[in-house]
Amino acid sequence: MRVGELSRRSGVSVASIKYYLREGLLPAGERTSPNQASYDDGHLRRLRMIRALIDVGGLSVVATRDVLAAVDDPDLPLFEALGRASGTTTAAPVPPEEPDEAWTAAARMLAEHVDERGWQVSAENPAWHSAVGVLATYLRLGDGDLARQLGLYMRTMEEVAEREVAAVVERGDRARTVEGVVVGTVLGDTLIAAVRRLAQQDRSLRLLGEAPTHPRG
Amino acid sequence: MRVGELSRRSGVSVASIKYYLREGLLPAGERTSPNQASYDDGHLRRLRMIRALIDVGGLSVVATRDVLAAVDDPDLPLFEALGRASGTTTAAPVPPEEPDEAWTAAARMLAEHVDERGWQVSAENPAWHSAVGVLATYLRLGDGDLARQLGLYMRTMEEVAEREVAAVVERGDRARTVEGVVVGTVLGDTLIAAVRRLAQQDRSLRLLGEAPTHPRG
DNA sequence: GACTATGGACAGTAGAGCTATCCGTACCGG
DNA sequence: CCGGTACGGATAGCTCTACTGTCCATAGTC
Numbered sequence A, B: 001m002r003v004g005e006l007s008r009r010s011g012v013s014v015a016s017i018k019y020y021l022r023e024g025l026l027p028a029g030e031r032t033s034p035n036q037a038s039y040d041d042g043h044l045r046r047l048r049m050i051r052a053l054i055d056v057g058g059l060s061v062v063a064t065r066d067v068l069a070a071v072d073d074p075d076l077p078l079f080e081a082l083g084r085a086s087g088t089t090t091a092a093p094v095p096p097e098e099p100d101e102a103w104t105a106a107a108r109m110l111a112e113h114v115d116e117r118g119w120q121v122s123a124e125n126p127a128w129h130s131a132v133g134v135l136a137t138y139l140r141l142g143d144g145d146l147a148r149q150l151g152l153y154m155r156t157m158e159e160v161a162e163r164e165v166a167a168v169v170e171r172g173d174r175a176r177t178v179e180g181v182v183v184g185t186v187l188g189d190t191l192i193a194a195v196r197r198l199a200q201q202d203r204s205l206r207l208l209g210e211a212p213t214h215p216r217g
Numbered sequence C: 001g002a003c004t005a006t007g008g009a010c011a012g013t014a015g016a017g018c019t020a021t022c023c024g025t026a027c028c029g030g
Numbered sequence D: 001c002c003g004g005t006a007c008g009g010a011t012a013g014c015t016c017t018a019c020t021g022t023c024c025a026t027a028g029t030c
Helices: A003-010 A015-021 A041-056 A062-070 A077-086 A101-117 A127-142 A144-167 A172-207 B003-010 B014-022 B042-055 B061-072 B078-084 B101-118 B126-141 B145-169 B173-207
Strands: A030-033 A036-038 B032-035 B036-038
Touching: A003 A015, A003 A041, A003 B101, A015 A041, A015 A062, A015 A172, A030 A127, A030 B126, A041 B126, A062 A077, A077 A144, A077 A172, A077 B036, A101 A127, A127 A144, A127 B042, A127 B173, A144 A172, A172 B126, A172 B145, A172 B173, B003 B014, B003 B042, B014 B042, B032 B173, B042 B061, B042 B173, B061 B078, B061 B173, B078 B173, B101 B126, B101 B145, B145 B173
Parallel strands: none
Antiparallel strands: A030 A036, B032 B036
């Protein structure tokens, strides 16, 4: 198919498709003549992924390109590719330019919890810095209430990750698997956040007795 | 204190403070003369919250303003204020302009799970649309793997919310409580996402036997 | 052969989030 | 009370992101 059809079928404007091609998010089409090209279902698929990562996952164009590059690299271990999606989540706090008191305390706290659960994680995992940064921010803001929930979050996310990884193991095709994992990881953040809000509304209703303004349905 | 000290103590430039004042994120200082004002620890606190919500929580300036307005409104029920923070998370997918097949299927799926767990949530909760949007996106992208994890996410988030709400119940001061809840909710998303990444690395290591490139320490 | 579509290059745009400048007044040390 | 710095308020400007529009020469299409 040509670019017009790709645009119609994906709902993405031709101008934007050209932009994604320029920025390296979308591979070039197959040349049919020195200045003509044709695209296939792979391009359509990729385009839909791009929009999902940007619109739903909230990634920037650059972050999306990097994630997709990791997906495309067949030499990258599966969860290394996933790791590339790590640094791409919602705003990572400032890097440890000069670790202040809060940062140090936060790092110690995380390390203790991780050791306690026996997790094997690398310090290079951007998620590590991200977690420490959030913890440090919360400590700076006052009481360590969020910090006290860290154990809870780790316990529940361990179960979540266990099942997510298990679901991946029983697969064949590497390319499709990686795609699914990356999308699941990035979109999963948004889904989990939304589900958390729903759960909070339900629980607050039960525990605080506050009535919802409009029942669903 | 005057604006210079506020700037020094918060690490936010005077220009940015003026900007936040203009945009209504930060209340005006107390007038000491027709064109002079003084700020207190409340302003400093608020300023730190603003930076946390923007830098760590990833909220936009406008979203931050709205969340803070809800925090300041003493008539708003506690978890109604929290609900205001809902629409502010990472990128909500397109509103249901014209509910296509995927959207309808996603909505049905969510409704079934919610009914199954007996959650009481309102359709006005922006998190509802957000969840449906993510689910629909995943369905459009291909297999419904993420969708199959929905039950897992709901089960685990129910436990998380249960404990978060319980932690809030045992409090007194409304203003501080709301602040803590909002910060905990928004920053919690980032923390949970980071912890999920760490857990995924650990579990993938155990289940897939992929060695981390650099062990922590 | 007229007409539309295309690839490629590049300039332009809109919005977000600041940042800089200016002005007239206020505070502060000497 | 005088010079210098700080302040508040208003407005203009800047940087970055994510497109969008225009142009041109060539390709495909009826």
